[in-house]
Amino acid sequence: MQTVDQFDFSGKKALVRVDFNVPLNDSFDITDDARMMAAVPTILKILKDGGSAILMSHLGRPKGGPNPAFSLNHLVDHLGKITGAHIHFASDCIGEDAISMAQSIKPGEILLLENLRFYDEEKSGDADFAKKLARYGDIYVNDAFGTAHRAHASTSVVASSFGNQKCFGYIMANEIANANKVIAEPAKPFVAIVGGAKVSDKLLLLENLMQVADTILIGGGMAYTFVSALGGKIGTSLFEADRVELALELLEKAKAKGVKLTLPADSVCADGFTNDGGLLTCSSDSIKDGWMGLDIGPKAVEAYVSEILNAKTVLWNGPMGVFEFSNFENGTKSVAHAVADATSKGAFTLIGGGDSAAAIKQFGLKDDVSYVSTGGGALLEYFEGKELPGIAAINAVVK
Numbered sequence: 001m002q003t004v005d006q007f008d009f010s011g012k013k014a015l016v017r018v019d020f021n022v023p024l025n026d027s028f029d030i031t032d033d034a035r036m037m038a039a040v041p042t043i044l045k046i047l048k049d050g051g052s053a054i055l056m057s058h059l060g061r062p063k064g065g066p067n068p069a070f071s072l073n074h075l076v077d078h079l080g081k082i083t084g085a086h087i088h089f090a091s092d093c094i095g096e097d098a099i100s101m102a103q104s105i106k107p108g109e110i111l112l113l114e115n116l117r118f119y120d121e122e123k124s125g126d127a128d129f130a131k132k133l134a135r136y137g138d139i140y141v142n143d144a145f146g147t148a149h150r151a152h153a154s155t156s157v158v159a160s161s162f163g164n165q166k167c168f169g170y171i172m173a174n175e176i177a178n179a180n181k182v183i184a185e186p187a188k189p190f191v192a193i194v195g196g197a198k199v200s201d202k203l204l205l206l207e208n209l210m211q212v213a214d215t216i217l218i219g220g221g222m223a224y225t226f227v228s229a230l231g232g233k234i235g236t237s238l239f240e241a242d243r244v245e246l247a248l249e250l251l252e253k254a255k256a257k258g259v260k261l262t263l264p265a266d267s268v269c270a271d272g273f274t275n276d277g278g279l280l281t282c283s284s285d286s287i288k289d290g291w292m293g294l295d296i297g298p299k300a301v302e303a304y305v306s307e308i309l310n311a312k313t314v315l316w317n318g319p320m321g322v323f324e325f326s327n328f329e330n331g332t333k334s335v336a337h338a339v340a341d342a343t344s345k346g347a348f349t350l351i352g353g354g355d356s357a358a359a360i361k362q363f364g365l366k367d368d369v370s371y372v373s374t375g376g377g378a379l380l381e382y383f384e385g386k387e388l389p390g391i392a393a394i395n396a397v398v399k
């Protein structure tokens, strides 16, 4: 894996794709700078070598051209603070001004380009647009794992203009190394916990995990399509009728492969999708009419915790229930604590997917697990066995 550590940036200009897609409040203050902070080590490596960094990113989902609400100029001051560097800002990511600013930038300085998504060409992966971006730098660095599954101009197409002068930043390198610890060479037993709302979103993940995991624990709304497929009564729980066949196939495949695919024995149910209605706990396959399973129940929690504590590798993607409601957070919270406990017993534990990362933070455990991935969709696709354009573009060796 070619990373920034294999390059000496002295006297060089690095064109770095970062993920500065940070949340802003109504006054355009940054409300969570985690993504910016994560990129600092890569930026400082370049600057400390005696190089300069030209940073490019998207921010939000602007439609139809430039829009001040999505301008990266809101990030300039904070970027200066967290890097200690002098920041130049190009108010158009392409064009004469950006070119001359990139030419005159000095070692140790940063040039931040305006939001790439002010141009539709970014998302369409336009080759000319990518060539225009490529002119700014001598070396291309991709450190934006969150967009690695997109074949956009700045995330993959641009790489082809740099020959072999291209590499991963530390975030990308870390994400790939940690994902590989799980998918390529997991210490056994490997327990995967898969939850979330819909089974349709997780089918490919489950198929692929079946090749490597020993046990798969299912939770969340997706569990009920499996329970129903097996003939259980699920009341008004989430259900995807068009996935019943596939759910049965997955259960068969798991059996044939000797993978333990486990459904929650019991559920905490509600008489409406609310935190304030009636509550009852029952077997997941005999939920009363008009009631819905919104969390895994105490028997399921006990079984899942015991599997997790025995694991040497744990992957967790998706909550066990509607953890946003206090009455239905217990399953997710218990799993989060078990994953932290497994970590302290020496297991490698990876939390991936936006909602499980949010859950582990909500329960104050993000520093008690091995790694919390920054890339929801990108990580999911990696675990589905897909080739991510952002990774492939760096790995493609030019002879």
Ligand code: AMP
Binding pocket: 195, 196, 197, 198, 201, 219, 220, 221, 222, 238, 293, 294, 295, 317, 318, 319, 320, 321, 322, 323, 324, 353, 355
């Ligand atoms: P996903 O984005 O697919 O990982 O799903 C996460 C969402 O699924 C969260 O917002 C949860 O509230 C929701 N969820 C989890 N379990 C259930 C359930 N049993 N019924 C309805 N929604 C659920």
